Amino acid sequence: MDMEQDRKWVSEKINIGKEVWYMTQDEVISTGLTEEDILGLTKDALVAHGNKHYEMPAKIGVHPHPEVFFHAMPAYVPSKLALGMKWIECYPNNPSKFKLPQTTGLMLLNDLLSGCPIAIMDCAWITAMRTPAVTVLAAAALHPDAETFGMFGCGVQGIEHVKYVVHTLKKLKKIYIYDVKEEYMDKLIASVQPKIAAKIIKGKNYEEVTKACEVLSSATFIVKKPYSFVNYAWVSKGQTILPCDLNTFWDPAIAKKADKYIVDSIDEHELFAKAGYFPDGLPKIACETGEILAGLKKGRESASELIVCSNIGMSVCDVVVAREIFNRALAKGIGRKLPL
Ligand SMILES: NC(=O)c1ccc[n+]([C@@H]2O[C@H](COP(=O)([O-])OP(=O)(O)OC[C@H]3O[C@@H](n4cnc5c(N)ncnc54)[C@H](O)[C@@H]3O)[C@@H](O)[C@H]2O)c1
Numbered sequence: 001m002d003m004e005q006d007r008k009w010v011s012e013k014i015n016i017g018k019e020v021w022y023m024t025q026d027e028v029i030s031t032g033l034t035e036e037d038i039l040g041l042t043k044d045a046l047v048a049h050g051n052k053h054y055e056m057p058a059k060i061g062v063h064p065h066p067e068v069f070f071h072a073m074p075a076y077v078p079s080k081l082a083l084g085m086k087w088i089e090c091y092p093n094n095p096s097k098f099k100l101p102q103t104t105g106l107m108l109l110n111d112l113l114s115g116c117p118i119a120i121m122d123c124a125w126i127t128a129m130r131t132p133a134v135t136v137l138a139a140a141a142l143h144p145d146a147e148t149f150g151m152f153g154c155g156v157q158g159i160e161h162v163k164y165v166v167h168t169l170k171k172l173k174k175i176y177i178y179d180v181k182e183e184y185m186d187k188l189i190a191s192v193q194p195k196i197a198a199k200i201i202k203g204k205n206y207e208e209v210t211k212a213c214e215v216l217s218s219a220t221f222i223v224k225k226p227y228s229f230v231n232y233a234w235v236s237k238g239q240t241i242l243p244c245d246l247n248t249f250w251d252p253a254i255a256k257k258a259d260k261y262i263v264d265s266i267d268e269h270e271l272f273a274k275a276g277y278f279p280d281g282l283p284k285i286a287c288e289t290g291e292i293l294a295g296l297k298k299g300r301e302s303a304s305e306l307i308v309c310s311n312i313g314m315s316v317c318d319v320v321v322a323r324e325i326f327n328r329a330l331a332k333g334i335g336r337k338l339p340l
Helices: 003-011 025-030 035-050 094-098 124-142 156-168 182-195 206-212 252-257 266-274 289-293 315-332
Strands: 019-023 060-062 069-077 082-090 103-110 117-122 148-152 174-178 199-202 215-218 240-243 260-263 307-310 336-339
Touching (some): 117 124, 124 240, 124 289, 124 307, 174 182, 174 206, 182 199, 252 307, 260 289
Parallel strands (some): 148 215
């Protein structure tokens, strides 16, 4: 479908410029995208990013309290006719303080020809899905034969990472998990173990999980200070480490001394570094995750390489997934029109 055809199709459902399509989180979910669908869409977005077929300025943010951030994340992916912006917050104390999720926000999509807004939808579910999709696609490209995976942080992201990882690391036998809150580990096991064959094991501490796993990820919290929960001494050659929480969780020496430090977006990592998130300096970047998925750059070149692949989240993935949700919602009549 080209831009004209797309606009014509959308115009049959909403009066562009006068109306917008609104969807709650439940409605976003009920459009029925599966984990395989999300993996396919996310891969398309990463490959478009790797091939530089996109526009996406590094996310800008505001920080009303020291421990929180809001990000404005616009993107345009021409191959998917996907144009829009995510406006997302991260308040790490929300679960304990308000019994609300750490991450909430909205997604806005626009018509390519007139620029008018055409859709507003919840973005928390999209974020919860596309983030593990990026991690596990990168894991499969960098470490396809892994039999062990470790997940630090068993909240929204941790649960989805364990669900998604078995789709791409097909040889996984054991998944170690660790969270400072035991009940979060129990909840993850109760909700995910019945769905997957790999055995989920409750880790005792950071060291045990780090030493037991070939591929590791973390989704805990993001602050400027590196907490170094995992020591460099516990890491070994040949491992693949995929943080979703930037520089907070791991000893900065790990990324600095890694054979390859790969990032989803160089622009974004440089922007975070300028804002003070890498007080010890941004490690030397080998290439971008999308370049590896597009086959443009080499990932793992030997079994002994220590690889860190930091994916902080890119709006190219959000707009591509959101656009597919919008298409399905319009086709199925899920959601409602609101006047502009
Ligand atoms: N990279 C991305 O694209 C992306 C996208 C969304 C969220 N995130 C980040 O992922 C992180 C988690 O998000 P979420 O929505 O899953 O949050 P959440 O609050 O649902 O889960 C966080 C979990 O981490 C645990 N935790 C906190 N400190 C820990 C520690 N020191 N060791 C082990 N576990 C610890 C908490 O107990 C909690 O279970 C946040 O930092 C968020 O900003 C990244």
